[in-house]
Amino acid sequence: MKYGLHYIYWQKDLQCKSYVPYVEKVKNLGFDVLELGDYLVLNMPESQVEALAAASKECGVELSVGLDPPADSSLTGEDKDCREKGIEFYKRAFARLEKLGIRTMGGNLLNAPARVPLKEYIEKEWEYGVDSLVKIGRSAAEYGIDLNIEICNRFENHILNTAEQGVRFAKAVGLPNVKILLDTFHMNIEEDSFFEAFLTAGEYLGHVHLGENHRRLPGKGHLPWNEIRDAIKAVNFQGIMTMEPLVNAGDELGDCCRIWRDMTDGADAARMDADAGQALQFMHYLFS
Numbered sequence: 097m098k099y100g101l102h103y104i105y106w107q108k109d110l111q112c113k114s115y116v117p118y119v120e121k122v123k124n125l126g127f128d129v130l131e132l133g134d135y136l137v138l139n140m141p142e143s144q145v146e147a148l149a150a151a152s153k154e155c156g157v158e159l160s161v162g163l164d165p166p167a168d169s170s171l172t173g174e175d176k177d178c179r180e181k182g183i184e185f186y187k188r189a190f191a192r193l194e195k196l197g198i199r200t201m202g203g204n205l206l207n208a209p210a211r212v213p214l215k216e217y218i219e220k221e222w223e224y225g226v227d228s229l230v231k232i233g234r235s236a237a238e239y240g241i242d243l244n245i246e247i248c249n250r251f252e253n254h255i256l257n258t259a260e261q262g263v264r265f266a267k268a269v270g271l272p273n274v275k276i277l278l279d280t281f282h283m284n285i286e287e288d289s290f291f292e293a294f295l296t297a298g299e300y301l302g303h304v305h306l307g308e309n310h311r312r313l314p315g316k317g318h319l320p321w322n323e324i325r326d327a328i329k330a331v332n333f334q335g336i337m338t339m340e341p342l343v344n345a346g347d348e349l350g351d352c353c354r355i356w357r358d359m360t361d362g363a364d365a366a367r368m369d370a371d372a373g374q375a376l377q378f379m380h381y382l383f384s
């Protein structure tokens with residue numbers, strides 16, 4: 097099992113200029129993985145890609161990524177051109193991810209807006225989604241990349257909200273490298289039980305996001321971490337568990353993730369780092 101931290105912890109917006117300083121930060125804090133998650137990963141020039149790959153290697157910090165389909169595309173929409181745009185977006189992304197040594201990609205892949213009446217569309221969206229994921233999954237496999245579809249809460253996705261739906265979807269896709277990502281923040285809203293949800297995911301669990309009920313660092317809220325630990329152990333999960341704290345209010349990130357108050361307790365830079373280190377110690381203690 098590897099422990100990751102999402103770069104977004106330190107950001108106030110989605111305008112990250114370089115991930116390299118974050119590679120060094122997570123190394124110093126003792127994490128194994130830095131998770132990336134905006135389009136900089138695809139838009140940066142080759143020189144920056146090389147610098148990031150070199151930093152990752154030198155620090156012994158693995159990279160992972162979460163990528164949603166861009167706003168002008170979709171993997172589930174009725175418009176074929178729009179779906180093809182989404183599929184092409186991912187196919188192009190994989191070559192870049194391979195250069196960064198990235199072996200696992202997540203994302204709210206089926207995140208198109210819901211259409212009304214939902215019942216009329218959702219079966220079609222499911223079919224289009226399966227078809228798109230088969231195409232993307234086959235392409236990802238050529239680069240040795242696993243896809244983990246993030247299961248999100250009702251406010252962020254209308255097709256897949258629970259582990260049971262996610263597993264059913266992944267089975268329909270039917271590729272060994274297409275699995276699901278369970279995020280404890282989303283699970284807290286949608287699942288009846290953390291334990292049962294992880295058990296339902298079983299071998300289809302490809303990646304985990306750790307976050308509290310209000311998306312602060314693990315240990316700062318009221319999620320039942322003993323139960324979560326027991327469940328993750330019960331399914332013998334060996335992948336990456338990434339902390340994804342969304343805590344910085346008052347800028348682009350706050351607006352898009354609905355962070356309306358300072359969730360850092362006024363922490364300065366040093367305290368932010370110390371808090372992340374403490375959350376990692378908590379996880380080591382919990383899983384030891």
Ligand SMILES: [Mn+2]
Nearest residue numbers: 246279305340
């Ligand atoms: Mn997440």
